[in-house]
Amino acid sequence: MNALDPMAAAIDVFTRQGYDATTVDDLADAVELSRSTFFRRFGSKEDVVFADHELLLDRVESSLATTTRAPLEAVAAAGWLVFEHHVERRGVSVARFALLHDVPALRDRELITSHRYERAFTQFLRGALPDTPDREYVSIAFAAAAVALHNAILRRWLFDPDTDLVPELRSQLRALIRSFGSRKPEPIQRRVVVTVVEPGADEEAILESVRAALA
Amino acid sequence: MNALDPMAAAIDVFTRQGYDATTVDDLADAVELSRSTFFRRFGSKEDVVFADHELLLDRVESSLATTTRAPLEAVAAAGWLVFEHHVERRGVSVARFALLHDVPALRDRELITSHRYERAFTQFLRGALPDTPDREYVSIAFAAAAVALHNAILRRWLFDPDTDLVPELRSQLRALIRSFGSRKPEPIQRRVVVTVVEPGADEEAILESVRAALA
DNA sequence: GTATCGATTGACACTGAGTTTCAACAAGTG
DNA sequence: CACTTGTTGAAACTCAGTGTCAATCGATAC
Numbered sequence: 001m002n003a004l005d006p007m008a009a010a011i012d013v014f015t016r017q018g019y020d021a022t023t024v025d026d027l028a029d030a031v032e033l034s035r036s037t038f039f040r041r042f043g044s045k046e047d048v049v050f051a052d053h054e055l056l057l058d059r060v061e062s063s064l065a066t067t068t069r070a071p072l073e074a075v076a077a078a079g080w081l082v083f084e085h086h087v088e089r090r091g092v093s094v095a096r097f098a099l100l101h102d103v104p105a106l107r108d109r110e111l112i113t114s115h116r117y118e119r120a121f122t123q124f125l126r127g128a129l130p131d132t133p134d135r136e137y138v139s140i141a142f143a144a145a146a147v148a149l150h151n152a153i154l155r156r157w158l159f160d161p162d163t164d165l166v167p168e169l170r171s172q173l174r175a176l177i178r179s180f181g182s183r184k185p186e187p188i189q190r191r192v193v194v195t196v197v198e199p200g201a202d203e204e205a206i207l208e209s210v211r212a213a214l215a
Numbered sequence: 216m217n218a219l220d221p222m223a224a225a226i227d228v229f230t231r232q233g234y235d236a237t238t239v240d241d242l243a244d245a246v247e248l249s250r251s252t253f254f255r256r257f258g259s260k261e262d263v264v265f266a267d268h269e270l271l272l273d274r275v276e277s278s279l280a281t282t283t284r285a286p287l288e289a290v291a292a293a294g295w296l297v298f299e300h301h302v303e304r305r306g307v308s309v310a311r312f313a314l315l316h317d318v319p320a321l322r323d324r325e326l327i328t329s330h331r332y333e334r335a336f337t338q339f340l341r342g343a344l345p346d347t348p349d350r351e352y353v354s355i356a357f358a359a360a361a362v363a364l365h366n367a368i369l370r371r372w373l374f375d376p377d378t379d380l381v382p383e384l385r386s387q388l389r390a391l392i393r394s395f396g397s398r399k400p401e402p403i404q405r406r407v408v409v410t411v412v413e414p415g416a417d418e419e420a421i422l423e424s425v426r427a428a429l430a
Numbered sequence: 431g432t433a434t435c436g437a438t439t440g441a442c443a444c445t446g447a448g449t450t451t452c453a454a455c456a457a458g459t460g
Numbered sequence: 461c462a463c464t465t466g467t468t469g470a471a472a473c474t475c476a477g478t479g480t481c482a483a484t485c486g487a488t489a490c
Contacts, residue, residue, distance in 0.1 A: 023446065034469045039448065111330055112323045118363075137387050140367045141360035141394075148333075148359030149352060172352050179356075179394045192407050239476065249440045254477065 006031040006042070007051040008092050011099055014049070019103045046109045049096060053113050056085050060117060064124045071128035072142060072180060075121045076173040079150045082117065083169055086154060090161055097158040118147045142180050146173060221246040221257070222266040223307050226314055229264070234318045261324045264311060268328050271300050275332060279339040286343035287357060287395060290336050291388035294365045297332065298384055301369060305376055312373040333362045357395050361388060 013030045014022055024045055028038040042048040060078045067074040086093040100106050125139035132138075149172050157165040195209040228245045229237055239260055243253040257263040275293045282289040301308040315321050340354035347353075364387050372380040410424040 024448085025446090036469055036471095037467085040468085043448095045447070108327045112326055115326055134387075134390065137364060137367070137390070140363045141387075141391055144359040144363030145356035148355050152352070152355045172349075172356075175349065175352070176356055238474090251440055251442095252438080255439085258477095260476070 006033070007048055008095075010048040011092060011095050014103075015095060015099050019099070019106065046106060049099070049106055050109060050113045052085075052089070052092070053116070056082060057116055057120065059085075061120055064120065071125055072177045074128070075125060075143065075146055076170075076177060078117075078121065079146055079173055080166060080169055083150060083154060083157075083166065086158070087166070094158055094161055097155070114147060114151060118143050121146060138180055142176070145176055149173060149176060221248070222263055223310075225263040226307060226310050229318075230310060230314055234314070234321065261321060264314070264321055265324060265328045267300075267304070267307070268331070271297060272331055272335065274300075276335055279335065286340055287392045289343070290340060290358065290361055291385075291392060293332075293336065294361055294388055295381060295384055298365060298369060298372075298381065301373070302381070309373055309376055312370070329362060329366055333358050336361060353395055357391070360391055364388060364391060 009030050010027055013027060017026065024038060025035055027045065027048070028035045031038065033041065042051060060081060063078050063081055064074055067077070069077060100110060121143035122139050125143060126136060129135040129139060150169065153165050153169045153172065156168075157163065193210055195206070197206050197209050201209075224245050225242055228242060232241065239250055239253060242260065242263070243250045246253065248256065253263075257266060275296060278293050278296055279289055282292070284292060315325060336358035337354050340358060341351060344350040344354060365384065368380050368384045368387065371383075372378065408425055408428050410421070410428045412421050412424050416424070
């Protein structure tokens with residue numbers, strides 16, 4: 001049996017029967033595995049629901065490891081890799097989304113899951129960006145923002161899976177790259193000092209007047 | 216008894232005895248509450264460890280609700296509000312940090328906790344930013360990046376609490392604001408027009424002189 | 431003073447997730 | 461065949477978290 005089918009089956013049982021009302025025994029039955037084996041395979045009642053992310057995260061990591069793109073673009077590309085995974089497995093993703101709506105515990109779990117992507121992105125960037133003083137923080141901020149954007153747009157799509165939001169994702173990630181790509185140094189603060197002096201004031205008087213204005 | 220002392224006590228017990236080796240009964244004893252009351256007060260074994268965030272999140276939200284700053288700056292200010300909370304309660308924060316190092320389950324919980332700040336930031340920005348087409352996504356990306364930066368710098372500080380990292384946090388958040396600020400098509404450029412007119416020049420002559428300077 | 435009401439607490443029993451242990455049973459290897 | 465190694469299921473166990481109910485406390489009314 002495919003390793004992802006149990007996930008789909010579990011999501012289905014949870015949806016029909018309610019998450020809390022479903023015991024792990026019920027799950028094990030539905031998946032035709034013993035309770036023991038269920039835990040060995042999936043770790044926990046919560047984790048079955050996100051079993052596909054294990055595989056997906058692998059794909060993301062190897063995509064980053066072998067990329068030829070510029071660092072920020074590579075992360076963006078990894079982002080739509082994930083997005084496309086959901087589009088391809090539309091049925092499960094939509095069902096899971098509906099389930100999450102009712103089960104806070106699973107929403108929390110999802111958060112933890114998606115944080116693993118953020119970690120992967122950050123670590124990749126830390127190594128791939130040119131060694132400028134702020135690359136550490138650019139890595140952290142960009143990875144977090146990219147994941148957050150991806151998740152927001154993914155949720156919008158899951159809510160209405162008939163609209164193609166891949167272009168939206170692409171354009172938003174590109175906008176993000178632009179924001180971070182051209183990080184300008186701190187702008188020089190210019191001060192304008194206006195002093196009005198009498199006609200015929202000598203140099204010393206003018207300087208004194210400026211000094212006063214500065215105080 | 217102060218509501219935060221049980222938290223400190225719990226962290227202490229976990230540290231000395233091990234997280235897994237500590238049952239909720241042990242905790243309840245240490246905090247001098249019955250098991251029942253412990254759950255009513257703190258929700259779960261995991262949540263005691265972050266009990267202070269309930270209060271802190273309130274402070275953050277009311278700070279955002281009453282701010283007079285520009286939206287992005289308001290979020291940054293909320294960021295160092297949180298940071299300063301940890302600096303003030305240095306002892307507990309450092310102890311908790313050490314505890315998290317050994318307990319993955321608590322690290323996950325921390326993630327969920329810190330996501331609540333991100334939500335608060337995003338929602339504030341969604342309402343506070345000017346109604347441009349991309350304000351939704353700027354809100355999401357900026358909030359995520361700000362929280363990630365804060366957390367990274369906080370962790371650095373917790374690792375070495377004798378260095379003052381508030382300036383670092385300030386400058387990184389400011390850099391982030393600049394990144395997102397320059398997203399706007401055209402920042403407001405201030406022009407300084409200097410015209411020098413003869414004493415006794417009439418209004419029309421002065422206006423004419425300014426017009427000339429503008430050309 | 432005491433009666434009454436509401437809220438907080440503790441004691442206790444119960445459910446169910448997750449772990450551990452052990453035996454059964456493969457499937458390969460000499 | 462004997463022997464190893466890995467996978468499975470059965471069963472017992474621990475403990476977090478929930479629900480129920482009675483006791484207690486504090487405030488206000490009488």
